Amino acid sequence: MSAVVTTQLAERRSSLLVTVLAFAAPVIFVLVPLAIFLVYSFFSVDQGTIVYAPTLGNYVRFFTDPIFLPVFWNTIVLCVSVAVICILLAYPAAYFLTTLRGRWRYALLMLLLVPLLMSYVIKIYAIRSILGLNGFLNKALVAIGILQQPSTLFVFNMNAILLTLSLLLIPFAILPIFLSLERIPQTLLRASDDLGASGLQTFLRITLPLSLPGVASAASFVFVLAIGDFLTPQMVGGTSGFTFGRILYSQFGTAYNWPFGAALSVALAIVVICAILIGERFGRSRGTSV
């Protein structure tokens, strides 16, 4: 009798242990660092050393200093633009993929995703050489007569960041859109045809609305990845392409003001969380899971 009770107790204890471990990992590796950042954002720096006394100074500085809010806003606009460009380019590609049959479909999908396997830095260097004053893009535009001479329109500025981020992040947009398109049952499209809809009507009224969850998650993916990126602006942005990520990076680097950097990251994190929530809200469409 008592033996049975002890084994039951032991079982319960081991299952409890598993539960604790399962929750412990995300808590220790994700939530605790975030909490530390939050706490740091209320400290200050004096003569290169951190003063551990609570203050709202960092946040006051963020909202009052004429530098930070405009950069913050411009960065958000930039990343929304990147998301829009990625969606506009990725949707037709993903749609084309779903029209292919069997093996071709996945072979081509893999091909589109291959850039993800390459080093980020190498890709940025490659794009930089395409965008440069003597790069492929300028030479091509001059050669076909659109430009008289190489333009600086996309050399080391905001435009360069926009183009580079869009190119880098397109695979992240293709995948969720492709998956949501692929999940639409073919019989729904046949039913629409059967009820007299034209190809365009079927696309606009059935395919497009049913693929919006994928579009929403693609957009939030791209936006979050773009806004957190400081390396790309650093490498292709030059002096005029100044983004929030670069300011953040400098606070932890050259400026050596960790508490202020932490306050800026909190602001960034709030935007990211909002983007994810919005993506999640639209990613769940009514009744799609029949």
Place this chain on the structure above:
Amino acid sequence: MNQNPDLLTLRSVSKSYGTVAVLHDIDLSIRDGEFLTVLGPSGSGKTTVLRLIGGLEPLTTGDIRLDGQDISRMPINKRPFNTVFQDYALFPHMTVSGNVGYGLSVRHVQRKEIARRVAEALELVQLGRFADRFPAQLSGGQRQRVALARALICRPRLILLDEPLAALDLELRRQMQEFLKSIQREIKTTFLFVTHDQEEAIGMADRICVMQAGHIRQLGTPHELYYKPNCEFVARFFGENNLVAGKLGPVQGEQRPIETALGRLICSITDQPHLKAAPEGASAFAAFRPEALHLADATDGDNRFSGIIADLAFAGSSTVATIKAGADNAAQRLRLRTPSRIGGSALRSGETVALSFAPHEGHLVLA
């Protein structure tokens, strides 16, 4: 019914996928206003027939004519037919009324008119209260009725139903059968109903087209198919049947004997000229239904043989006996169905009995 003109005619229609032929030279006429059921086991090509008519797939050869006009090349969205799909294929992001009104709104019918006809259609399928629900919030039977309302709102010439009841449980299926039939009577539209369930086919159809292996085996009323099957496949597939192999004897007016392991059996050949024409000695089957077989009494002269009752099964309203007959009471298995009685069956398992069926209740099927 017989005077109704043909609505749709399939002429030597065949369909192949690559080198695999799934339909071989089908000829089929669908009459205006009838409830035609295409019945066959899986792989018989019955769904392909429906998909070809609906325009979901192109045909390989032959043509399909609507009122005499060739529509084989007409695109799916121009055909005046609507389909009720097997899995209903309701649009998950639209409400019930959105789904039902879809066919009208893609034709740019005015909103007021759409609202009126949607309400009318939902009334017809008794779903008026559910207009604002989403398909995910409905039960299987309700989704089924939405799919039906969506198909009939455009007033198609023909409604194609692809095993629409397959996913429902038995009780609901029975209700839906009656419901479909009553709707069909009410709107007087031609229904083409595909199923593998012969009970469903008997209960609903004006005419049944039995298919097997890409061929039409027989087309006729349920009564004709049941009592005058024209081949072994139909005789076996359609309802329970006793088939006894033998050789045909000489024609005797409206009857013809067949020499079998149970002796000489005399069967009716009324209205079946091909049986009259068949040569003597040809291989054939004597076919008689379990309910036609009965214990022989003194007055029974023809079609008399003995057998041993191997098994008795009580099946509610009737009791089914499995009988071994023929040489050594082992050569032939037969079934006998009698109405059940409260006092128990007169039959005893293991008993040897004399059996008989009336010549007019037996028929012949060429092998």
